[in-house]
Amino acid sequence: MSDMLNEKTRASAWFRELRNEIVTAFEGLEDAFGGDEPAGRFEITETTRQSDDGSDAGGGLMSVMRGGRVFEKVGVNISTVYGTLGIRAQAAMAARKGLEGMAEDPRFWAAGISLVAHMQNPHSPAVHMNTRMFWTPHGWWFGGGSDLNPCIEYAEDTAHFHSVQKEHCDKHGTEHYQRLKDWADEYFYIPHRNRARGVGGIFLDDHNTGDWEADFGFIQDIGRAFLPAFVPLTEKRMAQPWGEVEKDKQLVHRGLYAEYNLVYDRGTKFGLETGHDANAVLMSLPPMAKWV
Amino acid sequence: MSDMLNEKTRASAWFRELRNEIVTAFEGLEDAFGGDEPAGRFEITETTRQSDDGSDAGGGLMSVMRGGRVFEKVGVNISTVYGTLGIRAQAAMAARKGLEGMAEDPRFWAAGISLVAHMQNPHSPAVHMNTRMFWTPHGWWFGGGSDLNPCIEYAEDTAHFHSVQKEHCDKHGTEHYQRLKDWADEYFYIPHRNRARGVGGIFLDDHNTGDWEADFGFIQDIGRAFLPAFVPLTEKRMAQPWGEVEKDKQLVHRGLYAEYNLVYDRGTKFGLETGHDANAVLMSLPPMAKWV
Numbered sequence: 001m002s003d004m005l006n007e008k009t010r011a012s013a014w015f016r017e018l019r020n021e022i023v024t025a026f027e028g029l030e031d032a033f034g035g036d037e038p039a040g041r042f043e044i045t046e047t048t049r050q051s052d053d054g055s056d057a058g059g060g061l062m063s064v065m066r067g068g069r070v071f072e073k074v075g076v077n078i079s080t081v082y083g084t085l086g087i088r089a090q091a092a093m094a095a096r097k098g099l100e101g102m103a104e105d106p107r108f109w110a111a112g113i114s115l116v117a118h119m120q121n122p123h124s125p126a127v128h129m130n131t132r133m134f135w136t137p138h139g140w141w142f143g144g145g146s147d148l149n150p151c152i153e154y155a156e157d158t159a160h161f162h163s164v165q166k167e168h169c170d171k172h173g174t175e176h177y178q179r180l181k182d183w184a185d186e187y188f189y190i191p192h193r194n195r196a197r198g199v200g201g202i203f204l205d206d207h208n209t210g211d212w213e214a215d216f217g218f219i220q221d222i223g224r225a226f227l228p229a230f231v232p233l234t235e236k237r238m239a240q241p242w243g244e245v246e247k248d249k250q251l252v253h254r255g256l257y258a259e260y261n262l263v264y265d266r267g268t269k270f271g272l273e274t275g276h277d278a279n280a281v282l283m284s285l286p287p288m289a290k291w292v
Numbered sequence: 293m294s295d296m297l298n299e300k301t302r303a304s305a306w307f308r309e310l311r312n313e314i315v316t317a318f319e320g321l322e323d324a325f326g327g328d329e330p331a332g333r334f335e336i337t338e339t340t341r342q343s344d345d346g347s348d349a350g351g352g353l354m355s356v357m358r359g360g361r362v363f364e365k366v367g368v369n370i371s372t373v374y375g376t377l378g379i380r381a382q383a384a385m386a387a388r389k390g391l392e393g394m395a396e397d398p399r400f401w402a403a404g405i406s407l408v409a410h411m412q413n414p415h416s417p418a419v420h421m422n423t424r425m426f427w428t429p430h431g432w433w434f435g436g437g438s439d440l441n442p443c444i445e446y447a448e449d450t451a452h453f454h455s456v457q458k459e460h461c462d463k464h465g466t467e468h469y470q471r472l473k474d475w476a477d478e479y480f481y482i483p484h485r486n487r488a489r490g491v492g493g494i495f496l497d498d499h500n501t502g503d504w505e506a507d508f509g510f511i512q513d514i515g516r517a518f519l520p521a522f523v524p525l526t527e528k529r530m531a532q533p534w535g536e537v538e539k540d541k542q543l544v545h546r547g548l549y550a551e552y553n554l555v556y557d558r559g560t561k562f563g564l565e566t567g568h569d570a571n572a573v574l575m576s577l578p579p580m581a582k583w584v
Contacts, residue, residue, distance in 0.1 A: 066584070073583075192570040255577065262554035263564070272555070278484040282583065285547065291365075291577040292358070 004135060007212055008109060011133040012080045014216075015113040016061075018131075018223045019078045022115065023063055025227050026074060029234055033069040040068020042076070047277040049081045057083045062280045066287065070124070070238045074117035075283035081276060082109040085136075089273055097206060099138045109135040112144070113223070114267060116284035117230075122250035124237035125150035125157060126198075126257065128284070129226045130267060131219050140212070142219040145180070145203030146226055147188050148233075151253035152246060157236070158199040161229045165202045168225035172218045180204050190260050197260045205266075251290035258289050296427060299504055300401060303425040304372045306508075307405040308353075310423075310515045311370045314407065315355055317519050318366060321526055325361040332360020334368070339569040341373045349375045354572045358579065362416070362530045366409040367575035373568060374401040377428075381565055389498060391430045401427040404436070405515070406559060408576035409522075414542035416529035417442035417449060418490075418549065420576070421518045422559060423511050432504070434511040437472070437495030438518055439480050440525075443545035444538060449528070450491040453521045457494045460517035464510045472496050482552050489552045497558075543582035550581050 023042055030039035042063040051057035060079025065071050085093065085106045094102040112132025119126060131144030148161045162181065169177040180202035187203045189196055202222065209215055261268050261284050271281035315334055322331035334355040343349035352371025357363050377385065377398045386394045404424025411418060423436030440453045454473065461469040472494035479495045481488055494514065501507055553560050553576050563573030 192564040192573070251580070258550065258581075259554060259574070259577075262551060272484040281484070282551070285551075285583040287584075288543070288580065288582050289550075290580050291574065292579075 004140065004212075007140075007216070008080075008111065008133070008135065011216065012111045014220055014223070015078045015111055015131070018220075018226075019061070019063070019076050019113055022076055022227065025231060026065065026071065026076075026117075029070050029231070029238070030065075030068050032235075033238060035069055037069050040065045040071055045279075047077075047079065047280040049079075049083075049277065050275045051083045055083070057081060057275075059277075060280060062277070062283060064283060068120070070120060070234065072118050072120045073287035075115065077114045077280050077283060078112070079114075079276065079280070080109075080111040081274070082107070083274075084108070086273070089270070093136075097139065097141075099136065101138050102136065105137045107137055112267075114284070115226075118254065118286045119234070119238070121238050121240060122242050122246035123150075123152055123154075123240040124234055125161075126254070127230050128201075129223075129230075131223050132267075133216075133219070140208060141205070142207040142215050143205035144219060144222060145184055145187070145201060146222065146229065147184055147198050147201030147203070148230075149198030149253070149257060151250040153199055154237075157233045160233060161199070161201065164229035165222075165225050168221045169202065169218075171221055172214070176218075177202070188260070190256065190264070192263075193256065193259070195256075197256060248290070251288060252292060254286035254289040255291045258285050261285065296432065296504075299432075299508070300372075300403065300425070300427065303508065304403045306512055306515070307370045307372075307403055307423070310512075310518075311353070311355070311368050311405055314368055314519065317523060318357065318363065318368075318409075321362050321523070321530070322357075322360050324527075325530060327361055329361050332357045332363055339369075339371065339572040341371075341375070341569065342567045343375045347375070349373060349567075351569075352572060354569070354575060356575060360412070362412060362526065364410050364412045365579035366407070368405070368407045369572050369575060370403075370405045371568065371572070372401075372403040373566070374399070375566075376400070378566070381562070385428075389431070389433075391428065393430050394428065397429045399429055404559075406576070407518075410546065410578045411526070411530070413530050413532060414534050414538035415442075415444055415446075415532040416526055418546070418578075419522050420493075421515070421522075423515050424559075425508075425511070432500060433497070434499040434507050435497035436511060436514060437476055437479070437493060438514065438521065439476055439490050439493030439495070440522075441490035441545070441549060443542040445491055449525045452525060453491070453493065456521035457514075457517050460513040461494065461510075463513055464506070468510075469494070480552070482548065482556070484555075485548065485551070487548075489548060540582070543580060544584060546578035546581040547583045550577050553577065 042065045045062045047062050048059040049057040058081035063076045090102045114130040116128050126149040129146040166177040184201045184203035334357045337354045339354050340351040341349040350373035355368045357366050382394045406422040408420050418441040421438040458469040476493045476495035
């Protein structure tokens with residue numbers, strides 16, 4: 001397997017470009033909301049990954065907006081990390097992917113964008129999006145997805161979110177959307193609560209058709225689907241009246257979201273186990289949550 | 293290995309007795325606090341464990357007090373569960389304990405008490421206590437511990453908590469306390485935050501000296517240490533004045549507590565994986581928590 005330096009550079013650059021578009025759009029929503037409170041703005045922090053031996057291990061850019069008019073807390077992380085996988089991560093990856101040679105050459109490289117938005121208005125759905133490229137000397141793949149997490153569900157919002165995902169998947173053939181939707185239903189399921197964490201979306205992992213260019217185009221389109229799938233829902237709901245009953249629903253739903261992320265989420269586990277900045281990995285956790 | 297029916301019955305009965313003492317003491321603290329708000333009372337629910345094949349799998353008693361004068365949320369669970377371990381739990385247990393024959397005869401039985409208290413007053417420390425007996429045809433053991441989780445640390449409170457633990461451990465020989473304290477420091481550590489979740493306590497697992505009677509006496513004394521270690525701290529702090537700054541510290545500290553329980557806690561993982569009522573397993577989660 002080649003080092004794929006060119007591909008890695010292009011993937012990293014794309015995740016950064018997508019991050020910039022999203023950050024601009026979200027600050028635009030804060031401005032559009034109006035009112036006397038100041039419009040929310042992102043705070044930006046460089047993050048670093050610690051390697052056990054102190055060698056350069058990569059890092060990223062964490063952008064968090066807290067206490068905005070529209071967004072109660074939203075984080076948009078990008079990172080490019082590399083090094084060697086520890087024994088446990090090697091074993092987990094070798095087992096999951098059937099990769100040979102991980103123990104002999106445990107190098108890895110990964111880049112991605114990860115986003116979670118928790119909204120002020122309980123009618124306005126929370127959302128998650130993440131796409132990434134993973135490389136080892138024994139294989140590369142893309143993964144990611146996007147799912148909608150309303151605490152008060154509106155069928156028309158769910159339909160809009162899914163239709164935009166479908167439209168973007170369909171550019172690469174009509175066989176993808178249903179498979180990725182089903183995969184999201186399975187992946188974003190909370191077994192111990194016997195329920196989905198939200199109303200679904202799309203998810204894929206281990207994506208490698210052998211054609212990097214085509215697969216990269218597909219992962220880019222999953223990223224491009226995000227703003228048109230999400231922003232219109234925010235515009236529709238962000239000023240809808242709400243009271244304490246709705247806020248309470250939202251806080252309890254966020255507890256469920258935190259449970260999912262801490263117990264099951266693959267990216268969270270990988271991030272914590274490989275020593276990335278915990279504040280960046282756990283930026284997805286809600287600003288405030290409730291358990292009854 | 294015998295079925296140890298007599299020992300199982302005695303252990304189960306002890307956990308219930310300890311639960312009754314604690315519930316009475318905690319409702320007494322609610323009464324003692326006084327004031328116009330009603331004194332908090334426990335709500336009691338029978339919980340059941342689901343086995344895959346629908347056979348009897350045990351259950352327990354979940355006692356939760358919410359919104360009291362002293363306790364914002366406190367749960368005291370007892371349970372006695374049994375059945376056969378699934379493939380994953382078998383493998384995990386065989387690997388951790390070096391047990392042979394788990395795959396051929398994967399029966400298990402476990403009983404225990406588990407308690408977490410989240411307090412109204414941020415000066416009043418949160419606390420956790422859990423003791424349990426575990427049986428398989430291939431071996432039995434006791435485990436558990438107790439640790440103090442203040443968001444505002446007072447050296448004198450920490451010293452009192454530890455001295456009562458030591459006194460009870462010392463009844464069984466002076467060699468135990470330091471080992472159990474060190475074990476708690478290791479066990480209640482949050483690697484991704486590079487910090488302890490609280491100010492420690494005691495912890496042990498896989499405790500089997502070959503003398504069930506002596507080991508049961510030891511686990512009973514760990515249980516008996518709980519009220520004298522914790523109640524005086526509550527009495528001292530429950531009426532201490534506090535403001536928004538302290539409450540905020542408490543909410544953030546609870547976020548840390550939730551992280552620990554969902555990512556690392558052995559009992560939580562075991563409970564969720566073996567199908568016990570999720571509300572009972574996750575009763576330890578804070579009523580409200582915050583992530584910045």
